[in-house]
Amino acid sequence: MMSFGGGLAAWIRREVVQRRAWLDDQQFLSGYALSQLVPGATNVNLSVFIGAQLRGILGAIAAVAGLTALPVVIVLLLGALYLHKSGLPGGGAVGGALAGMGAVAIGLNLGTGIRLGRVHLRRLIPLAICLVIALAIGVLGFPLLHVLAVMLPVSLALTWLGQRA
């Protein structure tokens, strides 16, 4: 699977939810949240979740292998090239193209957030929780562990109170 920089989750959602309908948005989001709560690379965790959901432990192994096999080979080749030549070929042109793709990959992440937000954040309190987390980690640079330690209980409490009201 081809995927650059930070756009991988966006890509997975597009393939698994929008195109193949293996999961619905709610299942995907719940799996994505679980993937971020459990330590490890979020996208690899997500592929374990999706694979396990579809085909149990073999599905999980197949999903991880499918997600990482080709990238591992590519990274190994780039690494061999790098260690051999002590630098990557192409110089500035390759750097510029990579910078452009990186900029787009960031946009894919933000675009996914907006897409999901339009569907799932129709009320004020969930929207506020979402924005506080995005700003605290993304702009102010607070550690994820600290933000989750505060915002998870807050979100749970407010959701619970909202249900009772």
Added chain:
Amino acid sequence: MIATLLQLALLFGGLSLLAFGGGTAVLPDMQRITVDTFHWLTAAQFLDFFAISRAAPGPGSLIVVLIGQKAAGVTGALVAFLAMFGPSCALLYVAALVWHRTAHTAWRALLERALAPVAIGLTLASGLALIRGTEHGWAQYAVTAAATLAFAFTDVHPLALLAGGAVLVLVAGG
């Protein structure tokens, strides 16, 4: 050689279970230990490896493959890969089983509803943090904004966006 492989396995196996919120969480620790403690590579090489793993397809945590390769060849790369992804994947698999077993319970529904804004917030945060963490010129900002809007509101293919972004920044001399 065996000693190095063992060190790779123990180091990345441990980091695997500390990587809350994704692989970037443990990068500072990874740099400190691989560069300063084990001297497998220099700080400059670590930065180059980081750039390569970010630019190449696949999860960014594949930087461990490059470090393993530098420390102990292809065997080192494979050991590093298994150590970095094995423990966290096993943990997630167990967590997913519990997760599925509790489907249709009241607290699970509450948890899912409460986690949705958290997950969306973390998605946005990762995008914002990446902007902060890289050198973003005006061309990159424009491309990021355009890609965000295009992906959020149209069905244009991500590969087309990526190719367009590469060409745009290249032409703009970004």
